[in-house]
Amino acid sequence: xxxxxxxxxxxxxxxxxxxxxxxxxxxxxxxxxxxxxxxxxxxxxxxxxxxxxxxxxxxxxx
Numbered sequence: 133x134x135x136x137x138x139x140x141x142x143x144x145x146x147x148x149x150x151x152x153x154x155x156x157x158x159x160x161x162x163x164x165x166x167x168x169x170x171x172x173x174x175x176x177x178x179x180x181x182x183x184x185x186x187x188x189x190x191x192x193x194x
Contacts, residue, residue, distance in 0.1 A: 135176040136192045137168040143188035150180035150189060 137158055144166050150159040151166065156173045159166050159180060166189070168174070180189045
């Protein structure tokens with residue numbers, strides 16, 4: 133299975149919670165917003181979705 137993480141940058145506050153919790157390093161803060169720079173590494177654990185305080189992140193199975 134493959135997963136596609138994405139972030140609504142208009143919603144994102146750049147808190148970095150997703151960066152801290154991701155076990156495989158998908159997320160980084162770029163220009164003050166969270167970005168899935170290593171999206172191909174996503175294992176679909178949904179930790180980033182659960183920890184985002186503003187519900188800006190989605191992870192889709194592709």
